[in-house]
Amino acid sequence: MSARIIKEEWVIEDPATKEYRLRGCICPGCGAAFFPVRLFCGKCLGADLNVVPLSTEGVLNTFTTVYSATPGYLGKSPYVVGKVDLPEGARVRSLIMADINGQNPSNLKIGMKMKLVFENIGPDTEGKDVICHMFQPVNEGECAK
Amino acid sequence: MREVFVVGAGMTQFGRHNDKSTADLGLEAMLASLKDAGLSIQDIQMIYCGHVHQGTTLGQRILGQIGYTGIPVINVENACASGSTAFRLAYQSVAGGFCDIAMAVGAEKMPRGIIDVGEKDNPDRAMGMLGLPVKYALLARKYMHDYGLSRELMARVAVKNHQNGCLNPNAQHKKVLTVEEILNSRMISDPLTLFQCCPTSDGAAAVIIVAQDLLSRFDASVALREDGESFAHKIRNLNHVNILYPEIFKTRLVLLNGS
Numbered sequence: 001m002s003a004r005i006i007k008e009e010w011v012i013e014d015p016a017t018k019e020y021r022l023r024g025c026i027c028p029g030c031g032a033a034f035f036p037v038r039l040f041c042g043k044c045l046g047a048d049l050n051v052v053p054l055s056t057e058g059v060l061n062t063f064t065t066v067y068s069a070t071p072g073y074l075g076k077s078p079y080v081v082g083k084v085d086l087p088e089g090a091r092v093r094s095l096i097m098a099d100i101n102g103q104n105p106s107n108l109k110i111g112m113k114m115k116l117v118f119e120n121i122g123p124d125t126e127g128k129d130v131i132c133h134m135f136q137p138v139n140e141g142e143c144a145k
Numbered sequence: 146m147r148e149v150f151v152v153g154a155g156m157t158q159f160g161r162h163n164d165k166s167t168a169d170l171g172l173e174a175m176l177a178s179l180k181d182a183g184l185s186i187q188d189i190q191m192i193y194c195g196h197v198h199q200g201t202t203l204g205q206r207i208l209g210q211i212g213y214t215g216i217p218v219i220n221v222e223n224a225c226a227s228g229s230t231a232f233r234l235a236y237q238s239v240a241g242g243f244c245d246i247a248m249a250v251g252a253e254k255m256p257r258g259i260i261d262v263g264e265k266d267n268p269d270r271a272m273g274m275l276g277l278p279v280k281y282a283l284l285a286r287k288y289m290h291d292y293g294l295s296r297e298l299m300a301r302v303a304v305k306n307h308q309n310g311c312l313n314p315n316a317q318h319k320k321v322l323t324v325e326e327i328l329n330s331r332m333i334s335d336p337l338t339l340f341q342c343c344p345t346s347d348g349a350a351a352v353i354i355v356a357q358d359l360l361s362r363f364d365a366s367v368a369l370r371e372d373g374e375s376f377a378h379k380i381r382n383l384n385h386v387n388i389l390y391p392e393i394f395k396t397r398l399v400l401l402n403g404s
Contacts, residue, residue, distance in 0.1 A: 007268040062287035065335040070276025071261040081274050083283060093283075095272055110290045121272070130271055 003120065003129035010036050010133065012053045020118055021053035022133060024090050033088035054092075056116040057138060058084040063096055063108050074122035074130055080105060084114050084135045095121065097136035113138040146240045148357040150366040151400070153182025159317040159348035162254065167199045167349075171207035171252035174349035178248065182353045182363060186214055189353070190244035195221045195231030195251035203252065227251060228350065229398070235354050236369060236398060245356045252349035260345065278342055282334035284388045289336065291388075296336055300327040303341045317346050368401035 005011055005020075012023035024035040029046035037051055063082035073079070080096040097117060098105040114135040121132045155177025157170050165173075171194070179186060186208075194204025204218035223230040228251035235249040263275040273279070288294060304324055310316035322340055330339040360366055 006271060010268070062283045062290070064279060064282035064286060064337075065332075066273060066276070066279055066282075067331070067335070068259055068276070068278065068333045070259050070270070070273050070279060072265075072270030072275070073273030074271045075273065079273055081272075081279050081283065093269075093274055095274075110287070124271065132272060 003131055004124075006121075006130050006132040007036075012051070014053050020133075021056060022086075022092065022116065023051060024054040024086075024088065025049035025051050026088060031089070033086065033090040035086075035090045035092045052088075054088055054090060055086045058086040058092070058114050058135070060096075060108065060110055060112050060114050060135075060137075061085050061091060062110060063105075065098075065105060074124060076122070080108070082108075082114075082135065092135075095119075095132060095134045097134045108137070147242055149236055149240045149369045150355055150357060150360055150363075151352055151369050152355050152360075152363040152366045153178040153180075153184065153353035154351070155179075155181055156315050156350035157348050158315050159346045162347040165347075167196070167203060167252045167254045167347075168206040168210060170254070170347060170349035171203065171250055171351075172210050174252065174351040175207060175248065175250050178250075178351035178353050184246070184353060186211065186216070188246055189214075189216050189248045191235065191238050191247040192216055192218045193221055193231035193234045193238075193247070193249045194218060195223070195227035195229075195249065196253050197222055197224060197227055198255070199253060204250065207250065207252065232352060233371070233398060235352070236371060239354050239356050240371070242356075245359055247354050248351060249354070250349065250351040254347040255345035257345055276334065278334035278337050282337045285336055288388050296328060297324050299336065300324045300338075300341065303327045307340070315348075317344055317348070370399050370401060 010023055011020045014021045022035055023037060024033055025037045026033045027041035027044060027046050027049050030041060030044040032041055032043040034042060035054060040047055041049060061083040063080055065078050065080050067078045069077040080098045082094060082096040084092050084094060086092060097119065098108055115138045117134050117136055118131050119134050120129045122130060124130050155174045157173045162170060192204055196203045202220060204220050208214050208218060221227055221231040221234060231249040231251055235247040238244050238247045259276045259278065263270055269275045289299065301324060304322060304327060307318060307320065307322045311319050311321055327338060327340040332338055333342050
């Protein structure tokens with residue numbers, strides 16, 4: 001079965017490791033960082049933001065376990081959505097990989113370190129598997145898949 | 146700015162109205178507000194119509210059912226604040242002296258379940274991140290974490306809201322609920338349970354606003370004043386939502402002493 005990245009413009013290959021990273025941007029004027037790439041800086045309104053691969057580790061800002069899936073979701077319910085703050089300053093809303101078994105993932109805690117992974121979230125309407133960025137706790141023991 | 150008064154209000158039953166169109170509901174509320182004020186539609190000089198998902202020119206479609214009246218209509222879409230924005234515009238048009246009698250009407254028919262927001266090709270849809278309960282659950286958990294708010298205390302907001310519903314015969318839900326009942330209802334997007342989420346509703350409401358000079362014509366009125374500043378996203382830094390500020394719109398229209 002063929003697969004696709006959820007959105008090509010959201011990922012960039014790390015020149016060093018050849019691995020996928022999130023494709024973000026940093027304002028050359030004020031240093032603010034954003035994901036995804038945008039045309040103008042949300043802080044100083046500067047243009048010509050530098051496109052960069054963003055850090056693969058960050059801190060969990062908030063999360064929720066979703067029991068009533070929102071329309072169009074490709075994966076299985078329940079699932080976890082969160083926001084992760086990256087060192088550059090970008091806050092990324094993302095799926096969170098967590099072992100929930102129908103329960104609230106008690107091993108997820110605001111402030112914990114998270115790392116970027118890419119996972120198949122399920123086939124789209126054309127039957128193509130969709131590969132999507134997710135975050136999971138850095139300490140695998142805290143929240144194994 | 147002139148002193149401004151509400152002289153009429155009307156609303157439909159909120160809930161499911163499978164047998165009525167949105168325009169039917171809007172007209173029902175509009176006629177109820179006219180009856181309440183003792184006015185005819187021809188007395189209305191300006192209409193603001195708030196709605197979100199009802200297509201173009203809902204206000205004109207409402208009026209179209211009673212024949213074209215010649216009254217100018219402006220349709221207002223401002224997400225969850227559409228109705229209150231229409232109300233505020235009606236207030237401003239009278240307070241500013243642009244007309245003496247204005248109406249705000251709002252009407253909506255909503256599909257069941259989680260509201261489907263965003264474009265079909267938005268990849269956030271495939272990721273299950275576009276639902277409003279998801280968005281607000283993320284903010285609620287952050288708020289609980291940052292300010293030490295317990296689930297029980299947050300549930301009391303829903304207790305209060307359901308109690309308020311009991312005071313209105315047209316409310317969709319008229320049942321007093323306890324903290325336990327709210328917390329034990331089905332989890333939608335943790336920490337928000339079913340009874341902490343807005344129901345989807347069909348319904349409409351309308352108010353009529355007049356300038357002080359006209360007050361002698363009316364039996365009853367409530368004075369209205371805009372209090373403080375209006376803003377949204379006041380402190381929205383970078384791409385971070387500030388959980389202490391409204392996202393869409395904030396204003397305070399204060400109802401003063403009635404007569």
